[in-house]
Amino acid sequence: MNAIFGIVLTISLGLLCFCSPETALSSMLNGGEKALSLTMKMVVIYAVWMGVFSLMDKSGISNKFAKLLKPINKFLFGKIPEKANDYMSLNISANILGMSGATTPMGIRSIQELEKHENTEYAIAMFFVINATSIQLIPSSVMALRTSLGSSSPADIILPTVLATLLSTIIGILLVKIFLKKPKLKCQNT
Secondary structure (H helix, E strand, C coil): CHHHHHHHHHHHHHHHHHHCHHHHHHHHHHHHHHHHHHHHHHHHHHHHHHHHHHHHHHHCHHHHHHHHHHHHHHHHHCCCCHHHHHHHHHHHHHHHCCCHHHHHHHHHHHHHHHHCCCCCHHHHHHHHHHHHHCCCCCCHHHHHHHHHCCCCCHHHHHHHHHHHHHHHHHHHHHHHHHHCCCCCCCCCCC
16 A cells, blocks of 8 residues: 555656646645644544543443443344453444544454454454444544634534434445354353
């Protein structure tokens, strides 16, 4: 992927230098400045959400949410280990709140937990689909980004986001249920 990006960048820069050499350097500097500015805004947004997750974990709210989601997780994934259920619940709840970038560590931990047991391919595939489609009731990261970029109404994406993510998640779940068998998982809850 880096090679492809390097080739595209080199060709684009070569064409820009050939067609409009006076704007090549200013375009690169302007693009770099915008990229750095966006990166700093996103770092702040994710730092806030990681703090919220830390508070949820230390206050025990995350454990309560995991217990609340346990019947839904059992329907979707079958029998899964307790630790994997906890991590999956945190991941799903973060996605529902629109904190998609902050969910990666919990997603990785849940997959690592599932891989410790046999016959978890179905649960891993279902989790991947749910994570990729991720129902978002509050697209907070996008709203925060829109606010930071000066949008006059950053919340007007809520309804389209809810509808699009709900539809994609339902279709993804149905496709996994149709094409993959849910095995009986024999695991010890650790």
